[in-house]
Amino acid sequence: MKNILLILLSVFAFACETEITPKLNAPAEILVVDAWVNQKMEPQKIRITRSQPYFEQSIPQKVPGAHVMIEDLNSGEIYEFQEEAESYFWYPTDQPFGQVGHQYRLTVTVDGQEFEAFSKMGRVPPIDSIIFHYNPKDMIVKQDYYTAEFVASDPAGAGDTYWIKAWRNGVFLGNPGELNMAYDAGFSAGQPVDGQEFIIPLRRDFMNPYDPHPDKTNEFLPPYEVGDSLSVEIHSLDHLAFDFLYGLYFQIARPGGFAELFSMPLANTSTNIFSVGDEDTPVTGFFNTSAVSSRGLKLSEELANAALEEN
Structure with missing residues (x-):
């Protein structure tokens, strides 16, 4: 029994000290929509990229040629986001984006495929x-x-x-x-x-x-x-965004080392973005509209x- 314990301890010690670089199959690319829009009087940015392999170190590049817009479902106002070198932007002039209490629909069209998401702008205290x-x-x-x-x-x-x-x-x-x-x-x-x-x-x-x-x-x-x-x-x-950020926190704040064996498995976080007309098309990311104090x-x-x- 004593010898068995010594062997197990040696295995665990070796596992904790040895760095491995596994070869993984290339995963399918998934569209990623990063759309956190707020009422600050500054350019509003929506990033459209594609997912990368887990060990990829480069910054994801913009998906070009997308059509990106947000519609105010209460007033009917349309916010068109223009493509630039880095991302897609909308610039406020005399008024910030949106109104508290209004519902918004994001529409992203990439290569003829349309994606949608909805968000209600909540209130904030001073x-x-x-x-x-x-x-x-x-x-x-x-x-x-x-x-x-x-x-x-x-x-x-x-x-x-x-x-x-x-x-x-x-x-x-x-x-x-x-x-x-x-x-x-x-x-x-x-x-x-x-x-x-x-x-x-x-x-x-x-x-x-x-x-x-x-x-x-x-x-x-x-x-x-x-x-x-x-x-x-x-x-x-909105409540879905609140849940999304908590899920994101638990995926990013990893304990590392031996404790990683007992932590939550890596997985994509929840999303409120979905494909229109083709539910099998994968997509991830999130859309939220914020009032700000x-x-x-x-x-x-x-x-x-x-x-x-x-x-």
């Missing part, structure tokens, strides 16, 4: 403020530092879903572990937090990254120092001193 808090040095950060949070309240009426985004010094906090989504003012349906202020983890945790110190082991850089800035946006999601603040000397006094 961001009331951004606050910086003073923190004395501790075992992790060996200097006085500041953390940040935003303050906003979910509007009354259950069922609102959001994607909360943040930029520190203009850099998007977009790692898988920083994906921050809310169902009403909490994490998921069923929590009694409708119409309340967003719970603290949603308001604070993801926007205070502790980056490892480049020169000191087991020490981290402060999330914010005087002169740093924070920008926060709340994007509305935003706010930004720079940590000045005055704000830092005020946070210190309040501590």
Whole structure:
């Protein structure tokens, strides 16, 4: 029995240390539609590409010659997306894209094959403020530092879903572990937090990254120092988009190593895009329309001193 255990342990140790490069059959290409459209006064982009082999390292290239449009099913307004070198774009002039509460239909035609998707633009609450808090040095950060949070309240009426985004010094906090989504003012349906202020983890945790110190082991850089800035946006999601992002998170945030044996199997995430007239034509990606609220603040000397006094 003892010898058997030693053999098994040796096999597992060898498996954890050996890197293999399996040869896989080339998979069939699948059309991918990446259509996340919002109300910001900036160019709206829809990417039309095709899937690639799992180990492919290059950036997917645009599928040329597609016809891409979005129709407002309430007002009848048409938004035509024009093909450019990188993707397909629509440019706002005096008004942003869409209206809250309206239903939208995306139509993509590629090589005579038509694809459709639907999305309803939900509401978002305003961001009331951004606050910086003073923190004395501790075992992790060996200097006085500041953390940040935003303050906003979910509007009354259950069922609102959001994607909360943040930029520190203009850099998007977009790692898988920083994906921050809310169902009403909490994490998921069923929590009694409708119409309340967003719970603290949603308001604070993801926007205070502790980056490892480049020169000191087991020490981290402060999330914010005087002169740093924070920008926060709340994007509305429809419920299918909320589920899609959670599925995407579990596919991207892989544990790696031996723990990968017990994690969720790799698979395509759900999609709300379908082929018109030919249900057997594979397609993936997602279409969502978002209203957006935003706010930004720079940590000045005055704000830092005020946070210190309040501590």
